[in-house]
Amino acid sequence: MKIAIIGAGAAGSICAIELKRRIPSAEVDVYEAGKRPLAKVAITGGGRCNLTNSFEGIRSLGEAYPRGEKLMKRLFRNFGHAETLRWFEDEGIRFVLQEDHCYFPASQDAMEIVNMLCLRMRQEGVRIHTGHKVSTIGREETQGYVLSFEDKPDAFADIAVVATGGCQSKSSQNMLEALGLEIVPPVPSLFSFNISDRELTALMGTVVEEASVTFAGTGFSGKGPLLITHWGLSGPAILKLSSHAARHLADKAWKGRLLVNWTGMNEQELRPMLGTLASAQSHKKISNTHPDTIPVRLWEHILRKAGAREDLRWNELGTKGLNRLVNTLLNDEYEVTGKSRFKEEFVTCGGIALQNLNPSTLETKTSPGLYFAGEVTDVDAITGGFNLQAAWTMGYTVARAIEAKAKAYSVLPG
Ligand SMILES: Cc1cc2nc3c(=O)[nH]c(=O)nc-3n(C[C@H](O)[C@H](O)[C@H](O)COP(=O)(O)OP(=O)(O)OC[C@H]3O[C@@H](n4cnc5c(N)ncnc54)[C@H](O)[C@@H]3O)c2cc1C
Known part of the structure; x- marks a missing residue:
């Protein structure tokens, strides 16, 4: 099974690690436009990375997620903030909880998160291709998903995960529009x-x-x-x-x-x-x-x-x-x-409309094997660690769903 993840950000990285752990035989390739993976995570929380929130300061999820409340409610049942903290703690990260309900790594250094995720991707055998921007995603009968780049030959995959972050640039919008999915026009938030x-x-x-x-x-x-x-x-x-x-x-x-x-x-x-x-x-x-x-x-x-x-x-x-x-x-x-x-954090409101996606798996309803995770979807939040939490949750959800699909198609035992 060949899986292509487009975007080595928060959602793409956790998804890649989980996929290799769940389906060791799968070939997982991550294509990242930037020179380094997780460049945005490195600057989150003013360089300290407000990784999640205790959710104790809000009365309802709608307060934190003006877009995506229902979806996040459903996805948090499997991977909410407690599971996220445990996931990172299992990887050796210690946290501090501030009075304002925000969690930061105890080191107060976003690079600790970035380095850990990069190391785990490498250790698990994820292939990371930096400096390669995907310009189109197509589908062929026999080859599955075809990714085209400006600077290298096409790549093929049975499954494609789009985790390209907020889609404010025209090129991102063009790539998504060509998929024929409904896109909620992106506008800035925060x-x-x-x-x-x-x-x-x-x-x-x-x-x-x-x-x-x-x-x-x-x-x-x-x-x-x-x-x-x-x-x-x-x-x-x-x-x-x-x-x-x-x-x-x-x-x-x-x-x-x-x-x-x-x-x-x-x-x-x-x-x-x-x-x-x-x-x-x-x-x-x-x-x-x-x-x-x-x-x-x-x-x-x-x-x-x-x-x-x-x-x-x-x-x-x-x-x-x-x-x-x-x-x-x-x-x-x-x-x-x-x-x-606002220099500390800004996100995109809008993106792939949620009605395109199966709310349990984040697979598109019309293109089997095509998944979306993170800010590229029409989910965004107020400040406080809620945006990264959405990315961790969605990346994890997609990996879990692909594993279930692989099992159903008997690629995996059980
Ligand atoms: C300055 C700043 C500070 C922030 N601080 C916080 C915070 O402390 N807490 C919090 O919860 N949220 C914070 N956020 C928001 C948070 O960083 C994002 O919501 C989160 O990173 C989204 O994760 P993602 O994986 O969806 O996208 P990203 O982390 O943005 O990753 C997407 C990746 O995809 C790559 N990419 C895009 N297009 C292509 C393409 N065509 N081909 C290949 N690769 C592509 C990008 O280069 C990028 O590396 C902050 C945002 C900013 C701008």
Whole structure:
């Protein structure tokens, strides 16, 4: 049995190792366009590799996977984060779990993961062909799958696994489109927002630990820490919003009205909190008594936007002034003018439509022996190790499914 894996990334590598362990007699060839396997994994998590998540910080999988929730739910039954950790631990990797539920290798070095996966591929007898970009995948009656390259003769395989990652380049899209499968148009996900409001960006470096952000007129929102940068807003709340609203924002050319709730509270919680502050500090200047969660320079900015004079005291605020302050704290409006790449992580929303695939095996419904794994599919997640987890799970799933297929065709004993 000849198996070709296209892409030596996270999904392709784990798939190759599992395949050789499950079907030792199979010839497994991995074709990688780049000079080295796993180049992207090497830069994940700022070079530390946020390999997975404990999933304790989310209430439902849909929170983490805006696309692919149902599929991942099904696949995690066989290979979820616990199985992934065990898989890597069996290969000698030790982990640390951070307070934010993210798992990193204890070495804090993504290269430990990369080196281990490369070594295991070699030890298991996987043939890795780097610097060879697959330009088309075809199918022939007798030869099975035919992979063509720009720089070398065609390669043939009984089974082909496409694990080429996010398909934003035109050449990737052409290769996939030629397969005749439905492709959800790829758009970027996980980015920060450009906001050309000098008063806001002057506060760069300011962090609010619990904020929420919403796109006006949509149901899309994100909660969590918010960071003011020199170009606008970033941090987990913005990244979550960018992920959940990825397609909507692409349609709007990444422009729109953003509403910021700087408090993480609702009006019913905020008013009594401000009431307590006002009565305890009634003769003091409002600008000198900011809520604990709002840094002083941001508080001054909010007061300016709410129209409160610098020397105004709490007992001079009045009902109208209080209403303006509440409204600014809960619905502070900014014009988003574009997006910026979040350097720590960015992924593609879109790819091979999930209805093309058998949800248990990730084999295409129309081309037997053709499988997809990882970000090339229409599955992507928020930050926190969820994207790599999807890649590990899908790569593992495909290997398991190919083994079952091989057994069914009596290539393997049992
Ligand atoms: C800067 C950055 C940091 C990130 N950090 C994290 C993190 O800490 N945690 C997390 O969960 N996720 C993170 N991600 C996302 C995560 O890296 C990806 O979701 C994940 O690597 C996807 O795995 P994959 O195997 O599908 O694709 P990839 O790992 O991207 O691998 C695909 C491979 O296929 C190759 N390829 C593509 N086309 C062809 C072709 N035609 N022929 C041959 N080879 C081809 C590519 O060169 C590549 O090596 C990060 C992403 C970025 C950009």
